[in-house]
Amino acid sequence: MNLKKTVSLKTILTALLISFMSILLLGVIMHTAYTDTSLGYDLLKINTELTQSANAVTSVVTYFRGLDTLGEVTILFLSIFGIGIGIERSDRMKTVLTHDNTLLKIGAQVLFPLIVLFGLYIIVHGHLSPGGGFQGGVIIASAFLLMFLSYGDSYDLDHKVLSLFEALSGAGFVFVGILAVFTGGLFLGNTLPLGVMGKLFSSGILPIIYIFVGLKVAAEITVLVEYFLRTQDARDA
């Protein structure tokens, strides 16, 4: 068994060619003119009067393409559902630690609320600063990942609470959309006052939708991480 591979001249030439082409691509990207006929320009023009959101990406994700986000969240739910069916769970959680580490446990306990708080901040300020529901949700899930890795089996996660969060936020998303239909607008249209750009309570239903998306993503990714860490070992089976 040869562990050290010999790198052939062809591979080196391919790598050089790829790097040369990516530098060329970089040049093309950096010299592409920003024209006023592009779709992005049109969206930026109507963004301020329609949503009053300081982050134009958020207004695209939750307002102009709100239905796509609903579909995305559904796809994520279905994939977690499929993983839950497909993976054989074992009682023992995988860990990289060979023995209990008290320092790591205390450190994780200190960091856990801070990471969750940061994730909530990213979610709530989705319409003001970069980030939003997906990013903040995954940050919250990574806090749970830290606890899983440092505590292992002794960290008990209440799946009922997680399912409740997941189901309620998913239903809340659809409920907000249907509420707009009943008040005489389009599905997922804006029914709340827009407020002033830059304030926390502004841009109508955008932050509400992002909070629902964030909670849903956080619950789903946490369950995903737990499923992956609890997979049955292939060597034991």
Add this chain to the structure above:
Amino acid sequence: MTGLLILVIFISLVLMAFLVVSSGDLASSVIYFMAFGLGSTVLYFLFSAPDVALTEAVIGAGISAVVFLVALLQTQTKEEV
């Protein structure tokens, strides 16, 4: 100055991608992949896409690390040639 920084990151990204596939040790492959993710995070940020940068930082460092490390824990870390 930014152009030079982007160039350096671009070249290091190609290098990292090359190391990911060429290194025989799978554990170091995962580490190289994470370095690749870090480089692309900085690149997204320099191309003024902070939303994508944030997503890449969280997904690349957090979730894909778990997926790869769990796969590594199930198998052996050396690649059979």
